[in-house]
Amino acid sequence: MASDTASGDKGSGPNESTETDNSMFECNICLDSARDAVVSMCGHLFCWQCLHQWLETRPNRQTCPVCKAGISKDKVVPIYGRGSTDQKDPREKLPPRPQGQRAEPEAQGGFPGFGFGDGGFHMSFGIGAFPFGIFASTFNFNDGRPGPPPAGSAQHQEEQVLSKFFLWVAVIFIIWLLLA
Amino acid sequence: MASMEKRLHKELQALTKEPPRGVHVDQESISRNITEWLVHLDGAEGSLYNGEKFQLVFKFSQSYPFDSPQVMFVGNNIPVHPHVYSNGHICLSILTDDWSPALSVTSVCLSIVSMLSSCTEKKRPPDNAIYVKTCSKNPKKTRWYYHDDDV
Structure with missing residues (x-):
């Protein structure tokens, strides 16, 4: 059965020279x-x-x-042979398949610890003291938080107001520290 | 799937027509199932395996020839060779990492005959006992570590 199918591809009596x-x-x-x-x-x-x-x-x-x-x-x-009807570049026929895109997970469940995994370097300190807070926020690379909302949206304006408000709070706090 | 069977038929045709010395395909095994071939191999003249007869099994997946076939020795005569485990598994890089779709059953058979022929001392791999106990049935599941290119 196997040889039947195989010989059927080229005809039963193939010429030796044509085959080579x-x-x-x-x-x-x-x-x-x-x-x-x-x-x-x-x-x-x-x-x-x-x-x-x-x-x-x-x-x-x-x-x-x-x-x-x-x-x-x-x-x-x-x-391109002379007999070929289609003179298009064959490489255009089958476009390279785009690579799959892989997004980082949004929320990280539980305490991530000192994981040196795929998500980049993540460092967190357990002490809430003032200087460490600065470090913690400085060394948080690629922590998987969603990006800022697009400009013009309601959430964007809201965040602008909030950011101005906290800027003033910080300025007042620093002045109070200097005066006290 | 069709392309895989087409290619296997072409290989079978070529191998039946002009078999290399000491390589015989078992036609009966193939007529039952084209994806599993039994190949008879003779030890090459002038080598340590002269006069011995071995059987190889080739199993082809649907993604052949992009994926390498599963190749192992079967039967009651497994060659005693530093790269052949007593369960028939063969440590040969072209069967996994160095596989190329331009290779064929014929070229794999010739590589195995050549691997046997360059052997200077008949012995099992040093880790044979533990490997045979712990390995998977499919030799392709083993993470082979190719370190010895001499034999």
Whole structure:
């Protein structure tokens, strides 16, 4: 059964010389004649779809499947034969898939401790004394708080008023400290 | 899925037509299931394994050839070799990290014959006992550490 299907691909009596001729232009990945052919800088022929899938499989280590030379999407050359009806660059047919976007979680449940995880460096002091408060807010990198609201929105104006109010509170407090 | 089967048929056709020396595909096993191949391997002449016969099993996932096949020795004769565990698992980088879709069943078989042939002393890997007890059934699940390129 297996051999039936296999020979059905090329016809039952393939000519020896035509077969070797054709194999020159076979994709190195699917072993079929290359569709939307591209050639790497090291000279190896692939279907664009096959090569693209391989590059997506190992995004960190993109090497030519045949010779392990460095390879990239931008450094392959499309091949246009005379008989091909579609003269478009095959690389445009299958646009590179956008990378998944990964947002930081909004709320961090519980005490994060001294975690050196993915979210960046987070340092928190357990003492509420005055100088430490400054440090704590200075050293809180990338703590996952939501960004400011867009300018013009009601929340933005509200926050502007609040920020002015606290600025005045701080100024009065400092003057009181100096006078006392 | 279709592309995987198409490629396997092409490989089978080539391997049946021009098999490398000492490599025979078990056609009967494949006619039952194209995703699992049994391959008979002969120890190369002039090597320590001359005259021995081994069986390899290839299991292909749906993402073959982008994903490497699962390859291991089976049967009652597992070669005694520093990179072959007594449960048939093979420590060979092209079967995991260094796999490339341009490799094939034929090239994997030749690599394994060549790996056997360059052996100078028949012995099991030093960690054989503990590995065989603790490993997964699938050799691809093992985090292989490739350190010895001599053999």
